[in-house]
Amino acid sequence: MTTHYLVLSALLFAIGAVGVLIRRNAIVVFMCVELMLNACNLAFVTFARQHGNLDGQLIAFFVMVVAAAEVVVGLAIIVMIFRTRRSASVDDANLLKY
Amino acid sequence: MGETVTFWVLAVVSVSAALGLVFSRRAVYSALMLGVVMLSLAVLYAVQDAPFLAAVQIVVYTGAVMMLFLFVLMLVGVDSADSLVETIRGQRFWAAIAGLAFVLLLALGVGNAAFSPAVGVEGAVKEAGGNVPALAQLIFTRYVFAFEVTSALLITAALGAMVLAHRERVRPKATQRDLARARFAGPQPSPLPGPGTYARHNAIDMPALLPDGSVAVKSINRVLARHDLEDGIRPTDPEKAALIRQVIGKEKAGEPDEAAGEAAAGEGFRVEESVAERNPAVESPAAAQGAPAEDGVAERDSAVAGHDREAAQREEGQ
Numbered sequence: 001m002t003t004h005y006l007v008l009s010a011l012l013f014a015i016g017a018v019g020v021l022i023r024r025n026a027i028v029v030f031m032c033v034e035l036m037l038n039a040c041n042l043a044f045v046t047f048a049r050q051h052g053n054l055d056g057q058l059i060a061f062f063v064m065v066v067a068a069a070e071v072v073v074g075l076a077i078i079v080m081i082f083r084t085r086r087s088a089s090v091d092d093a094n095l096l097k098y
Numbered sequence: 099m100g101e102t103v104t105f106w107v108l109a110v111v112s113v114s115a116a117l118g119l120v121f122s123r124r125a126v127y128s129a130l131m132l133g134v135v136m137l138s139l140a141v142l143y144a145v146q147d148a149p150f151l152a153a154v155q156i157v158v159y160t161g162a163v164m165m166l167f168l169f170v171l172m173l174v175g176v177d178s179a180d181s182l183v184e185t186i187r188g189q190r191f192w193a194a195i196a197g198l199a200f201v202l203l204l205a206l207g208v209g210n211a212a213f214s215p216a217v218g219v220e221g222a223v224k225e226a227g228g229n230v231p232a233l234a235q236l237i238f239t240r241y242v243f244a245f246e247v248t249s250a251l252l253i254t255a256a257l258g259a260m261v262l263a264h265r266e267r268v269r270p271k272a273t274q275r276d277l278a279r280a281r282f283a284g285p286q287p288s289p290l291p292g293p294g295t296y297a298r299h300n301a302i303d304m305p306a307l308l309p310d311g312s313v314a315v316k317s318i319n320r321v322l323a324r325h326d327l328e329d330g331i332r333p334t335d336p337e338k339a340a341l342i343r344q345v346i347g348k349e350k351a352g353e354p355d356e357a358a359g360e361a362a363a364g365e366g367f368r369v370e371e372s373v374a375e376r377n378p379a380v381e382s383p384a385a386a387q388g389a390p391a392e393d394g395v396a397e398r399d400s401a402v403a404g405h406d407r408e409a410a411q412r413e414e415g416q
Contacts, residue, residue: 001101002213003208003209004109005105005142007204007208007209008105008109010204010205010208011113011116012112012116013200013204014198014200014201015113015116015117015119015120015197016116016120017196017197017200018120018193018196018197019119021196021197022120022189023120024185027167027170027171027174028125028128030167031119031128031132031167032120034132034159034163035116035132035135038135038136038159041139041143041151041155042142042143045143045151046146048219049146049147049148049217049219050216051217052216052218052221053222054223054232054233054236055236057150057151057219057229057233058233058236058237060148061150061151061154062241062248064158064159065248065251066248067159067163068158068162068255069252069254069255070255071167072166072255072259073255073259073262075166075167075170075259076263078174079170079174079262080262082173083265088174088175
């Protein structure tokens with residue numbers, strides 16, 4: 001069963017990575033990053049059960065905390081870019097200033 | 099057996115939802131698909147003896163993070179669909195190739211590893227007497243430093259979000275006195291006629307009728323009328339349709355009907371100010387919906403025009 005979970009996790013991670021590569025809307029790109037983080041969490045939980053200790057679950061918990069913080073800051077940046085450039089597309093944010 | 103069934107059902111659901119997340123063109127659909135993936139992962143955690151993580155997954159991810167995503171989507175504008183034009187040639191093709199190669203690599207790597215039957219976390223949990231106490235013991239003993247660092251991270255993130263979302267007020271805030279002054283200086287001190295007055299029904303998109311049965315121009319809801327016009331919906335009454343088109347057309351041409359324009363500006367000002375008081379972060383997108391201007395600050399110019407004119411008059415008097 002461990003193999004199944006790990007393959008599912010790999011699939012979700014790869015789908016998220018493809019999404020980050022092909023989507024242009026910054027918010028959707030962010031969602032794909034979240035999907036990748038979730039896939040990693042699944043692998044952590046699976047390994048925790050495989051090896052019979054709780055460290056994997058704890059790391060997954062920390063990943064969730066970091067992901068929540070990351071979403072807050074990232075979305076604030078997206079809103080700020082939207083304010084100045086009137087667009088949430090990553091193609092439009094091609095300058096370091098303004 | 100039960101776990102196998104759960105796994106296969108949820109695996110199919112989550113992978114198809116993940117594909118939907120990547121390939122649906124509307125961002126809101128993507129957000130909902132992500133919610134499906136997160137919920138099914140929560141169930142998978144629960145199946146794998148991680149009840150605490152399952153609860154946290156639902157509370158933090160499907161609760162907080164998804165709400166934040168949807169909130170920002172609504173701020174930025176839900177109808178902004180992705181353009182399908184490739185800016186880098188062959189980007190999609192090579193991205194798909196890379197994704198497939200990555201899946202193959204990982205799957206082959208995992209498939210080649212020989213796993214003994216899973217130990218299960220029951221042994222690790224038994225001593226503390228439950229999953230949550232066991233996790234708590236770990237957090238406050240071996241991982242206590244990481245835990246402390248996490249608190250610093252959370253504070254930094256909250257501060258960062260506040261700093262990023264903050265915007266300086268460039269004009270003095272209009273007081274109640276200024277608002278009243280601007281209102282009585284304008285052509286319409288009284289409130290605008292409500293929609294639907296004397297009309298057949300009182301829906302918001304129904305213009306009010308004047309005593310002689312003609313449509314009251316001032317009662318036309320401009321936002322709704324503009325949306326209707328863009329979507330091609332017209333009132334069934336051709337006379338009303340022509341009137342609405344005329345009002346909106348005049349607005350678009352940049353010469354707003356003097357009386358109605360002033361009154362609308364006054365209304366908009368009050369609404370935006372109250373929004374701004376409640377939440378400064380909401381201020382600009384709310385204003386952006388009303389008036390798509392180039393500069394973020396210039397948006398409220400029309401609204402503050404009355405205020406400015408008032409100040410100019412005062413200077414002239416002096």
